[in-house]
Amino acid sequence: MKVIDHIKGAKKTLFSVEVLPPLKGQDINSIFTTMDNLMEFEPAFVDVTYHREEYVYREVKEGLLEKKTVRKRPGTVGICAALKHRYSIDPVPHIICGGFRKEETENALIDLNFLGIDNVLVLRGDPIRSEGRFKAEDDGHAYAIDLLHQVVDLNNGIYLDPDLRNTNKTDFCAGVAGYPEKHFEAPNIKSDLRYLKQKVDDGAEYIVTQMFFDNQAYFDYVKLCRENGINVPIIPGIKPLTSARQLVSIPQNFYVNLPEELVDNVEACKSKEEVKEAGIEWCIRQCKELMEFGVPVLHFYTMGKSEVTARVAKEVF
Numbered sequence: 001m002k003v004i005d006h007i008k009g010a011k012k013t014l015f016s017v018e019v020l021p022p023l024k025g026q027d028i029n030s031i032f033t034t035m036d037n038l039m040e041f042e043p044a045f046v047d048v049t050y051h052r053e054e055y056v057y058r059e060v061k062e063g064l065l066e067k068k069t070v071r072k073r074p075g076t077v078g079i080c081a082a083l084k085h086r087y088s089i090d091p092v093p094h095i096i097c098g099g100f101r102k103e104e105t106e107n108a109l110i111d112l113n114f115l116g117i118d119n120v121l122v123l124r125g126d127p128i129r130s131e132g133r134f135k136a137e138d139d140g141h142a143y144a145i146d147l148l149h150q151v152v153d154l155n156n157g158i159y160l161d162p163d164l165r166n167t168n169k170t171d172f173c174a175g176v177a178g179y180p181e182k183h184f185e186a187p188n189i190k191s192d193l194r195y196l197k198q199k200v201d202d203g204a205e206y207i208v209t210q211m212f213f214d215n216q217a218y219f220d221y222v223k224l225c226r227e228n229g230i231n232v233p234i235i236p237g238i239k240p241l242t243s244a245r246q247l248v249s250i251p252q253n254f255y256v257n258l259p260e261e262l263v264d265n266v267e268a269c270k271s272k273e274e275v276k277e278a279g280i281e282w283c284i285r286q287c288k289e290l291m292e293f294g295v296p297v298l299h300f301y302t303m304g305k306s307e308v309t310a311r312v313a314k315e316v317f
């Protein structure tokens with residue numbers, strides 16, 4: 001079932017989660033444990049992130065560097081199929097521009113369609129560390145909107161090869177990302193929203209936001225989106241803060257602000273356990289207020305910490 005149909009049919013705020021494929025070399029049981037911990041809250045859908053190849057340079061002999069390709073977290077498509085089969089839940093694979101030629105994207109979409117997967121979250125992907133700024137593949141997509149066009153084309157039976165006739169039309173529901181505190185590369189929020197609107201006008205059926213810790217950022221964003229003619233559901237992405245280290249790593253990695261009160265609460269803690277409790281308490285408050293606002297879904301970035309998500313979900317669902 002499509003995410004948009006879950007939302008349309010819902011009588012209350014839905015619960016959903018995002019999981020990360022395990023590190024290469026690990027088995028799938030960590031994902032199953034996550035889901036086993038969360039199934040009692042009846043997730044409407046589960047997003048599975050995609051992690052592209054990175055390059056690392058290793059010194060082989062004095063001064064000589066060897067370029068090595070590593071894919072740290074493979075398995076997105078396989079995990080989606082396994083989750084669908086095991087839990088009868090709707091998986092939402094993330095698909096990205098980075099590292100993909102259009103032909104490879106088409107083949108991946110065909111695989112997803114054959115597996116009966118109805119949803120995709122369409123993203124550009126971040127630049128890889130060794131490149132600094134995002135670089136599309138030759139014959140790949142530079143922006144999420146270009147990838148979205150390929151998904152929409154396939155939904156209309158338009159494949160890359162113009163000679164294909166009587167083609168199968170896929171029927172993917174496509175979501176896209178939104179940034180209440182602005183995407184880090186956008187010169188300003190207005191420009192960011194202009195591109196977001198294009199994605200919605202061109203077929204994106206819902207938006208999932210980057211994490212935020214101050215609900216006002218989300219409320220302001222929804223208002224701005226509506227004023228700018230973006231009228232699809234805007235699903236808030238939620239992450240409970242779980243360690244003092246994240247006071248630095250979250251702003252650094254996700255380009256979001258942490259409210260003074262939350263930072264003060266965490267800095268006043270005397271142990272790791274206290275920090276975790278402060279993060280959970282903050283998240284519960286956030287979720288309750290978002291539910292009162294009438295959000296369609298609370299979407300949790302589990303990041304391998306399903307017990308923390310479960311603690312929050314128990315209080316709010």
Ligand code: FAD
Nearest residue numbers: 049050094123124125126143144177183185186192195210
């Ligand atoms: P785009 O929509 O392409 O936007 C990127 C930047 O370009 C923005 O600043 C935008 O304003 C600008 N822009 C957009 N269109 C145009 C245009 N036509 N011309 C000029 N400028 C334009 N990354 C992963 O690698 N794997 C994941 O699984 C993953 N999951 C994510 C899930 C969510 C909910 C979110 C919020 C992010 C996720 N990301 C993931 C990170 C995401 O890929 C990055 O934030 C990336 O830098 C931007 O992706 P986007 O789809 O928003 O890009």
